[in-house]
Structure formats: C-alpha cells, structure tokens
Amino acid sequence: MPTFTALTTLADGEKARALAESMEEMDPTPDGVGVFEMEDGSGLWEVGGYFTEAPDEVALSLLAAAYGARPFAVSELPDTDWVAKVRRELVPVQAGRFFVYGSHDADKVPEDCVPLLIEAAMAFGTGHHGTTLGCLRALDRLMNAGIEARNVADIGCGTAVLAMAAAHVWPRPVLASDIDPVAVEVAEANAAVNGLSEKVICVEAAGFDHPTLAAAAPFDLVFANILKGPLIDLAPSMAESTAKGGHVILSGLLVEQAEEVIAVYSAAGYSLAHREDIVDWSTLTMRRE
Template structure:
C-alpha cells in the first residue's frame, strides 16, 4: 500500500500584472508559487501553488487573493504523488549557459565549456536553480566582473537559496573567503547538499536574517556583496548592507522587477552607493553598485533596517 501524497497543487488563471506581483510577493503563504505565461497575445498567465500537505481554507484564500482577476476561481487543490512532484519540478529545466557557467539538473545534464564550470542544481525546496532570470542574470554579472579583471578577497551571498551564486564566486575567485547566508534553515541545508554534489568546499554557511548575525559582522568588511532577494527587503537592508561593505566594494543586487529598480537604486544611493552597471532581463533587472568610499555603521542587531513598502 502506497503512502498518502504529501504535495498538493492548486492552479488558477491570472494576469501578467498578477504574475509580476506574485514574483515580488514577500508575504507569508505556506506554498511554493510558480507563474507561467499561457498565451502571450491574450495576456493569459497561470498561477500554480504547491503545498506540503493539504492546505487549509485560510491558506487557499491567501492564494486566491493573488489571482483575484479570475473571478475567484472555484478550482480546488489536488494531491500529487512524490513522483509527480519530482517530474513537475524538473519540467523544462534544460541546461542554461551564462558566460563560463552551465547550470543543469539531474534530468537534463550539461557540460561546461573549456575553462568553465558546470553546477548540478536540482529544483527543490530552495530558490535558485539558475533558470530564473534574476539568478542567471547574477551569474552573467559575476562572470562579467571576472572578465573585467575584478578581484575579490571577501565575498558574501545574502539569501543564498541553493548556494549557486556563492559557488560561482568561489570558482571565479578561488583565493577569496566566501560566505553564504539565508534566513531559511532549509535553504542552508540544501546549499550544504549542493556543495557536496558539486565538490565545492570552503564556503561558510550561516542561517541569518539579513546581516544580523555576529559571524557576519565579525568577518566584515566584504569587498563583494551579492543579494538576490526581493525589492522590498533589499530596500530595507540598504543600511546594513552598506555597513558590512568595504569602501568601494561591489554590490550585486537582484530579485527586483525593472519598474522597482529606481527605488532600490535610491535606497542604496542614500547610503553612498552608485550604479556601475545594469542587466535588464525582460521584467527583471540586476544591479551592480559601487559602495561608498567610506564605510557606514549600523548595529549588528539590524537596528539600521527600516520599514519598507513598495508598489510594483
């Protein structure tokens, strides 16, 4: 007798605007949310929500609010077997190539070019397979920095997800000290597993809310700060990112929609940072900033973090 399914799926129609809002959503819904374009000409999109266990009415209501244009669809969640979930998570994840990097899943192997590096990152419980425009754009930005001859000695990847960007930094600057942090302990567990899969070593792993951990402060300042999160948290974290950045450090920011970019730029400009480069990928923008010539200070308890609100 087979075990009961643990993953449930709810599919709702939505608009492009709602899909963009879902991508920028930073609320607390106990679900994995994935949006897909169904018909470009008609502007039709789809929201798929995956739940660990059968969702309750309150959680379903939260998800339905994100796709309210569909007239509060009466579609109900359905259980998936473990095999169905693995198959869904791997669908369409062909290897991606960014500069010297290839990122692939177990189902779709890929080889790195000469002098490059391939990373096996399976879809799972943490964000960052490389297939999302923000993650692949960060890979391209890091590769560009290396091509331009940049050298870094102390690197931190805030909100590391799967660890991919920290691994890329480790490859590009093998003499550097590299740390990867995430607020979610599961993400750090996933990163640790991915380190083993990919024979990556000497990446320090820290569970932390932003930069608020003594280990992060003690290892500062960092000459390369990477944060692929969301626009709102990036804005709120601007003072503390500035506080751990070395004078003139490079800061790579992603997870923001293109129409949110100027608000993020303004938040970091207030900390003395300036824009060095942008990588626009459709609705998403990756920013490369240069930190202020002098370090800013902020309490290690995150007392420099402000409240934030941002319109998509």
C-alpha cells in the same frame, strides 16, 4: 498521494502572518504554510497552505473572514513526480563563463566553463530565473573588468549558486546566509556535491545578523538576490558591511522597482555601475563610494 492547496490574499502583512499561524492549528493540519508579499505592485500578501488531506473549507472560510482576507481558493493538484518533471525542464544555462546544470546533463558540460551542479530535487534558484541569471552575468562582467573579490557574501543565498560561482573562481571561502533553515541545508548540500564544502560557509541569518558575517565584514562583493522590500530594509547594514570601492549585486527586482532601489542605495553611498533587465526582472551592480 493527492496534494491540496488553499490560497488567499489580503492587504495587511501583519494580518497575513497571523492568518498563517492560525492555519497551522487547523485539522487536518497543513503540511506547509507560506506568506509572501506579491511582486506585482498591488501591495497584497498571499497566504497559502499545502495539505495531503482535503482541507476543511468551512474552517478556511471562517479564517478568511476573521482576518479580512479574500475567500480561499482550494485546488487539488495532480499526482506528479516533481523531481522527474523538473529534470525534464531543467535544461543547462550558460551565463558568461558559468554553466548551471543538473546531473542528468553532466555529459553536456563544456570544457572551458565554470560548472555549477544543481540537483533537480534542489532546483529553486538555479540560474533559469532572470534574477539568478542576471547575477551570474554581473559576476562575469566584474571578472572581465579585472576585479578580484577577496571577501564575498551571498545574502539570501537559496541554493548558494552565486556563492558557489564566486568560490569556484576566487581562492578564499565565501559566506552564504539565508533566513530559511531549509535553504541553508540545501545550500550546504549543493556545496558538497560541487566539492566546495570547505569554500562555501553556510549560516542561518537574517541579513548580516550573524557573528560569522560580522567578523568577516567588510566585504568587497555582496550578492543579494532577494526582493525589493528586504533590499531596501537592508541598505543601511549593507553599506556598513561593504568595503569602500566594493561592489554589491542586487536582484529579485521587477523592472519597475529598480529605480526605487537605485535611489535608496545611492543615498546609502553607492553608485550604479551596471543594470541589466531580463524580461520582467532587473539586476543592479552598484559600487560603494
């Protein structure tokens, strides 16, 4: 089955979301529409649609003009078995004591590691990206320093690989939240295949806005591997939800964005404990004073 993409950019986030909503009324209807703030510092927003029928390019042109967006770039993707492709490319990743792998590499799991199984069909946020790798390394460093977190949250959990890592090494359940209901389903599925359904509690929430999270706070460790803008917006509620002396591990940041996030969290009552840059991405470990 052919797949088509239609992508454009514009400078206004509100208009970008409105454009995405209008795309959902097209005929043929897109199978999915996404809106993303670009991470290159340009201030632009990307709007994209995925179609299993060739989209109406005249309608796309009219929508782009109506919302002040650049003309849509329409492409036909090759017919690809994406799960097989990911399986070929998804090599195991070692991050300190943690070993992230797919079931096709189960025979490669070392005996002296903490294994984290992520299936190829659920392979966003697997440890291969510099942000997730940085977070796992940060957790490993905290453990090497003798820190044991009794109350942990993974905000914007994606696959829940970070929540699962904490649940593997510490006795109490870990809360994992995501604003995307699909991500919550993926997180629950990954917890199940790792035998952690009772220890990784998944909820759909924006930030800490959920009764389960509110009842469990304050946390002595919080993961937030999201993006610069949401991290900055989250700082006040993060401070309210972190125990004194607790740590937060922040990522999803380009290297050039890290200083701004450090400044915001320092003003909210945190101090920088460690920073690691992996290629273009930065991971911050900060301690609540």
